[in-house]
Amino acid sequence: MKNAIPFLLVTGTSFCFLMTPNAAAIDVQSPDKSITLSLTMREGVPYYEVRRATDLVIAPSRLGVQLRNGPGFDKDLVIDSHQFTTVDETWRQVWGECKDVRDYHRQLVVTLAKKDKPSTRIEWVFRVFNDGVGFRYRIPKQEGLSDIELMNELTEFTMTDNHRCWWIPAYQYNRYEYRYTDSPLQKTEKVHTPITFKASDKLYISLHEAALTDFASMALHRRENNTFEADLVPWSDGVKVRGTLPIQSPWRTIQISETPGGLIESPLILNLNEPNKLDDVSWIKPGKYVGIWWEMHLGKATWGSGPKHGATNDNTKRYIDFAAEHGFDGVLVEGWNTGWDGNWIENGEKFNFTTAYPDFDIEMLAKYARDKGVRLIGHHETGGAVENYERQVEDAFKLYQRLGVRAVKTGYVAHAQNILRTDKDGTKHKEWHHGQYMVRHYRKIVELAAKYQIMLDVHEPIKATGIRRTYPNMMTREGACGQEFNAWGGEATQNKPDHTTILPFTRLLGGPMDFTPGIFGVTFGEYQPGNRVSTTVAKQLALYVILYSPLHMAADLPENYEKRLDVFQFIKDVPTDWAVTKVIDSQIGDYVMIARQDRNSDDWFVGAITDENARELTLDLSFLEKGRSYTAQIYRDGDNANWETEPYEVAIESKQVKRGDSMKMKLATSGGTAIRFKAN
Ligand code: NOJ
Numbered sequence: 211m212k213n214a215i216p217f218l219l220v221t222g223t224s225f226c227f228l229m230t231p232n233a234a235a236i237d238v239q240s241p242d243k244s245i246t247l248s249l250t251m252r253e254g255v256p257y258y259e260v261r262r263a264t265d266l267v268i269a270p271s272r273l274g275v276q277l278r279n280g281p282g283f284d285k286d287l288v289i290d291s292h293q294f295t296t297v298d299e300t301w302r303q304v305w306g307e308c309k310d311v312r313d314y315h316r317q318l319v320v321t322l323a324k325k326d327k328p329s330t331r332i333e334w335v336f337r338v339f340n341d342g343v344g345f346r347y348r349i350p351k352q353e354g355l356s357d358i359e360l361m362n363e364l365t366e367f368t369m370t371d372n373h374r375c376w377w378i379p380a381y382q383y384n385r386y387e388y389r390y391t392d393s394p395l396q397k398t399e400k401v402h403t404p405i406t407f408k409a410s411d412k413l414y415i416s417l418h419e420a421a422l423t424d425f426a427s428m429a430l431h432r433r434e435n436n437t438f439e440a441d442l443v444p445w446s447d448g449v450k451v452r453g454t455l456p457i458q459s460p461w462r463t464i465q466i467s468e469t470p471g472g473l474i475e476s477p478l479i480l481n482l483n484e485p486n487k488l489d490d491v492s493w494i495k496p497g498k499y500v501g502i503w504w505e506m507h508l509g510k511a512t513w514g515s516g517p518k519h520g521a522t523n524d525n526t527k528r529y530i531d532f533a534a535e536h537g538f539d540g541v542l543v544e545g546w547n548t549g550w551d552g553n554w555i556e557n558g559e560k561f562n563f564t565t566a567y568p569d570f571d572i573e574m575l576a577k578y579a580r581d582k583g584v585r586l587i588g589h590h591e592t593g594g595a596v597e598n599y600e601r602q603v604e605d606a607f608k609l610y611q612r613l614g615v616r617a618v619k620t621g622y623v624a625h626a627q628n629i630l631r632t633d634k635d636g637t638k639h640k641e642w643h644h645g646q647y648m649v650r651h652y653r654k655i656v657e658l659a660a661k662y663q664i665m666l667d668v669h670e671p672i673k674a675t676g677i678r679r680t681y682p683n684m685m686t687r688e689g690a691c692g693q694e695f696n697a698w699g700g701e702a703t704q705n706k707p708d709h710t711t712i713l714p715f716t717r718l719l720g721g722p723m724d725f726t727p728g729i730f731g732v733t734f735g736e737y738q739p740g741n742r743v744s745t746t747v748a749k750q751l752a753l754y755v756i757l758y759s760p761l762h763m764a765a766d767l768p769e770n771y772e773k774r775l776d777v778f779q780f781i782k783d784v785p786t787d788w789a790v791t792k793v794i795d796s797q798i799g800d801y802v803m804i805a806r807q808d809r810n811s812d813d814w815f816v817g818a819i820t821d822e823n824a825r826e827l828t829l830d831l832s833f834l835e836k837g838r839s840y841t842a843q844i845y846r847d848g849d850n851a852n853w854e855t856e857p858y859e860v861a862i863e864s865k866q867v868k869r870g871d872s873m874k875m876k877l878a879t880s881g882g883t884a885i886r887f888k889a890n
């Protein structure tokens with residue numbers, strides 16, 4: 211029940227209301243006073259800046275909004291009033307990286323009015339947390355304005371120097387699926403968020419947005435020197451956002467931390483989202499799955515019909531048997547429905563979401579799975595033909611619900627600005643994946659899925675902005691280069707050894723990722739002699755702890771797991787729902803070590819991974835419970851392991867440990883260590 215996940219504790223909300231005809235500067239500080247946001251007016255234009263202690267984090271940066279045929283909320287403004295509030299409450303996640311989340315912030319709401327027409331107003335809302343800042347604008351209902359077309363948001367983020375940063379480009383062919391570039395910020399032009407900066411050894415900053423709801427997503431355009439401007443992704447006609455007043459923007463977020471790991475631990479994005487809207491969440495269950503998937507990417511099988519069709523009755527039963535034997539919750543089957551033959555990326559309108567290929571008996575297989583305590587995981591690849599999908603999706607969800615399918619993976623493979631939209635008068639338009647049209651589509655599907663008690667795993671998604679808090683059936687998504695990139699074009703597409711040491715500080719700050727780790731056959735032998743995964747096998751295990759996802763796949767072929775059941779044990783044991791997450795040590799792009807406590811037992815799990823450099827890390831076990839002993843089940847790179855020449859060697863060891871002990875970990879080149887601390 212919704213009420214079963216209430217606010218646990220509300221320690222106080224207070225506010226005061228001030229009339230300020232035109233103040234010089236209004237400051238709002240984080241509860242611990244470490245972060246200060248200041249708002250100033252300069253000749254009718256609002257500016258904000260952010261400091262942490264004495265360090266400037268964001269230099270004075272402009273705020274403003276321009277409408278078509280409406281008043282400009284960009285100049286000739288005066289402060290009409292402002293108001294402070296403090297909130298301190300703790301809420302419980304349905305699932306996640308930690309069980310309870312404290313939302314402790316100070317809020318400032320500033321109402322600006324047009325100098326020559328005081329009834330024309332815009333409100334800016336700022337929330338300052340101990341881990342950063344969020345702000346948004348609201349255009350309230352007002353005389354003479356109703357339906358608006360927002361043409362431009364002028365929000366700036368002026369960084370204080372040419373910081374080192376990690377980023378991917380926006381408005382490109384492959385959506386969000388690019389390798390991260392590590393460069394000085396002046397090498398950027400138009401980028402997606404999150405973009406993460408190292409301002410100094412003691413100052414890390416990440417820019418993103420939270421609660422992207424019926425709005426264009428925000429890319430960032432570096433206009434000059436160190437200043438980024440909000441670059442709202444337009445509709446095909448150039449309008450950025452359409453709406454009827456009142457409207458509000460998503461939160462623009464600035465996460466700030468002394469350590470890179472602090473960015474991962476920060477719940478700021480979730481705190482800026484609305485509480486859970488679903489009454490009954492009993493059907494929402496994190497878990498692990500296997501699937502008829504990697505064999506298509508390797509070329510062993512096909513999505514389309516023919517002699518190599520992957521989604522056959524026999525093959526699906528083989529995966530269901532494997533899942534049942536090893537305790538997996540779900541079996542994903544791609545290529546089960548008609549529409550895959552020919553160029554499915556170009557012909558997405560041919561997909562039918564309720565008709566199976568003749569060699570896939572969906573009723574029989576769904577029952578076969580259920581009888582073994584396993585569920586099929588549904589698959590809806592749309593090819594980006596969302597009109598075709600929207601026409602069928604309700605029937606498709608009904609079918610799945612009747613068959614006991616609880617999770618559906620969706621897909622939107624279409625390139626660049628290639629999502630077809632038809633106007634009421636029949637005119638065709640092409641839209642971006644991250645414009646308002648698609649933000650609306652993705653949200654519609656999340657809400658409809660909830661109606662049919664379906665959890666979602668979205669590939670080629672809109673970026674993650676924390677809406678999983680509001681709709682906890684929005685489990686996980688892709689939105690970055692996942693494992694599949696290793697199976698395609700050799701060097702040109704393969705993820706490099708440092709890729710997974712960047713993802714936790716960039717893409718995953720937005721939310722969980724369906725990366726699909728767990729490839730044991732890291733060189734692909736007969737299927738693809740030229741391709742491989744650029745890691746050791748032990749690193750593949752550690753990724754289950756490093757890259758958070760409430761639904762994690764064991765992505766490899768069952769036959770590869772059957773050869774290494776001793777190593778596979780870690781994937782069987784690792785949970786996907788956590789009580790506590792602590793980043794023990796990390797450097798962006800170099801290495802990451804994370805400890806997480808299982809939400810359903812007293813066990814802890816640790817993952818550590820490194821880039822192309824071998825390294826030794828120290829794990830201090832001060833997180834373990836005092837007075838308790840644990841059996842550490844260690845899966846580490848073997849002594850000769852090395853991702854290029856000896857990726858397969860995994861050493862498995864066991865030892866007794868307790869709080870206060872420390873462990874040395876030796877990671878091979880692109881290697882890793884995964885440990886289960888089993889509470890005795
Ligand atoms: C791209 C997805 O990321 C991948 O996982 C899927 O197998 C293909 N599309 C086909 O839907």
Ligand code: CA
Nearest residue numbers: 387669670688
């Ligand atoms: Ca993809």
